Amino acid sequence: MALFEVAHRVGSARTGVLRLAHGEVHTPAFVPLASNASVRGLDAPEVAGLGYEMVLGNTFHLFITPGHGRIAALGGLHSFMGWDRPIITDSGGFQVFSMGHGSVAEEVKRRRGNSQSRILAIEEEGVSFRAYTDGSERFMGPETSMEVQAALGSDIALAFDECTPFHVDRDYTRRSMDRTHRWLHRCVAWQSEHGRDDQVLYGIVQGGVDQALRAESVAAIAGSGVDGIAIGGTLGENKEQMRQVLGWSTAGLPEQPPRHLLGIGDVDDIVHAVGIGIDTFDCATPTRLARHGTALVPDPERRWRMDLTKAEWRDDPRPLYEGAASAHSRAYLHYLARGRELTGARILTLHNLDFMARLMAGIRAAIRAGEWDAYAERVLAGQAP
RNA sequence: UCCGGGGUAGCUCAACGGCAGAGCAUUCGACUGUUAAUCGAAGGGUUGUGGGUUCGAAUCCCACCCCCGGAG
Numbered sequence: 001m002a003l004f005e006v007a008h009r010v011g012s013a014r015t016g017v018l019r020l021a022h023g024e025v026h027t028p029a030f031v032p033l034a035s036n037a038s039v040r041g042l043d044a045p046e047v048a049g050l051g052y053e054m055v056l057g058n059t060f061h062l063f064i065t066p067g068h069g070r071i072a073a074l075g076g077l078h079s080f081m082g083w084d085r086p087i088i089t090d091s092g093g094f095q096v097f098s099m100g101h102g103s104v105a106e107e108v109k110r111r112r113g114n115s116q117s118r119i120l121a122i123e124e125e126g127v128s129f130r131a132y133t134d135g136s137e138r139f140m141g142p143e144t145s146m147e148v149q150a151a152l153g154s155d156i157a158l159a160f161d162e163c164t165p166f167h168v169d170r171d172y173t174r175r176s177m178d179r180t181h182r183w184l185h186r187c188v189a190w191q192s193e194h195g196r197d198d199q200v201l202y203g204i205v206q207g208g209v210d211q212a213l214r215a216e217s218v219a220a221i222a223g224s225g226v227d228g229i230a231i232g233g234t235l236g237e238n239k240e241q242m243r244q245v246l247g248w249s250t251a252g253l254p255e256q257p258p259r260h261l262l263g264i265g266d267v268d269d270i271v272h273a274v275g276i277g278i279d280t281f282d283c284a285t286p287t288r289l290a291r292h293g294t295a296l297v298p299d300p301e302r303r304w305r306m307d308l309t310k311a312e313w314r315d316d317p318r319p320l321y322e323g324a325a326s327a328h329s330r331a332y333l334h335y336l337a338r339g340r341e342l343t344g345a346r347i348l349t350l351h352n353l354d355f356m357a358r359l360m361a362g363i364r365a366a367i368r369a370g371e372w373d374a375y376a377e378r379v380l381a382g383q384a385p
Numbered sequence: 386u387c388c389g390g391g392g393u394a395g396c397u398c399a400a401c402g403g404c405a406g407a408g409c410a411u412u413c414g415a416c417u418g419u420u421a422a423u424c425g426a427a428g429g430g431u432u433g434u435g436g437g438u439u440c441g442a443a444u445c446c447c448a449c450c451c452c453c454g455g456a457g
Contacts, residue, residue, distance in 0.1 A: 035419055056418075064420090094418045104417060106424095118420090132420045163418075204418085232418065242417090262418035269417075284419045291422045292415090311412070345422050 003227055004258040010372035012277040015364045018258055020086040020155035021198035025053040027279040028363050030356045035061045037081040040287055041349040044083040051357045053085050056282045059148045060092035064131050068151040076153035089154035091145045096127045097163035108166045108237045142186040150196055158230055159187040161204040166234040173208035180206045181220045188224055200227035205249050209236050214248035230260040243272055250276050267304040271376050274363055286356050290348035293337030296355040297321050298382045308337045325354045358385040
């Protein structure tokens with residue numbers, strides 16, 4: 001049976017199903033982050049209860065602690081975290097980037113120098129770095145990443161890549177991309193020699209913000225024999241550039257391999273990306289913003305965000321918005337957020353993930369019904385989900 | 386009433402003769418393949434009151450007012 005089946009399409013937007021070892025994932029889908037084998041604040045049954053069919057674990061974090069050997073001995077990542085649905089594991093490539101540059105926003109805005117970099121060396125063989133837990137020197141290369149992901153037993157493994165920074169020249173971007181492609185071939189080779197039958201492999205498109213390099217990377221990934229295609233790298237310094245880069249990164253892609261967009265999660269960005277044929281997304285913001293006191297709301301004027309720590313909500317008895325799953329008042333959520341109550345973080349995490357789940361369900365239904373364009377318009381106008 | 390300790394930012398406290406600070410709180414900003422229940426910035430002061438010594442006082446001296454503890 002095919003890994004991915006497109007059921008309906010409207011223009012480039014498509015809805016379908018991914019068939020993985022631990023079950024189906026209906027697309028387009030949002031994939032909550034469970035980097036450290038937990039969706040922060042929730043347990044697996046709660047995440048499943050929100051309707052999610054897949055979560056994203058992180059090779060790098062689980063390699064550092066508690067160690068893939070321990071997880072394997074305990075029956076694998078699914079068993080370890082009590083999640084019996086599909087899991088995609090990120091390869092650790094992005095952590096190399098963030099250890100050197102901080103977050104994507106910090107690097108693009110040059111907010112943080114890399115003077116505190118924990119990267120020791122990025123070489124052909126792989127990356128040497130210091131573990132954040134104990135400062136010990138560690139190494140990860142394509143084979144290490146694949147070994148760890150095989151031990152974890154995720155349904156989808158991602159090839160080890162370098163997330164090319166924004167502030168580098170074209171020459172570095174090319175060398176970085178070429179190295180990522182060589183690493184991909186090593187991942188594919190490892191997979192065919194040692195890989196498990198119940199795990200598929202996605203390659204990651206790089207190429208920075210350069211049209212020719214992106215096109216070259218797309219061709220290299222698509223021609224490598226991987227099961228799916230992920231789009232990575234920093235995508236530019238604003239949404240306009242991100243859309244341009246995304247266009248270059250999807251142009252000429254064959255329909256069949258499923259496409260994952262790494263790290264993108266703003267509502268308008270997801271709507272745009274679905275429109276050009278992306279199938280799955282992962283992003284830290286729904287859960288992170290929740291822990292920082294921000295709720296996702298259908299309000300384009302506020303970038304779909306309501307920062308409940310703001311004084312303006314202190315005495316507001318209204319719910320987050322008409323039709324929100326949670327009936328708690330803004331005043332209560334403000335109070336919880338200001339007090340940094342665990343309860344507040346949990347309520348908002350549940351809310352934000354519910355919001356994203358509804359958005360994706362709405363998107364799937366709209367494409368199925370042939371009403372994608374109208375639905376996209378309604379979402380962008382703040383009338384849905 | 387006496388003895389001792391103390392009154393400095395909204396709160397808890399530093400500074401003990403030389404530019405009055407911190408933490409928390411407050412307000413604002415940030416967060417897009419999570420080292421993040423995080424990070425950043427700003428506002429906020431007649432140092433209890435009055436006098437004195439000194440080039441210079443939150444700091445030393447005197448008086449008074451409040452608070453805490455002990456004794457009676």
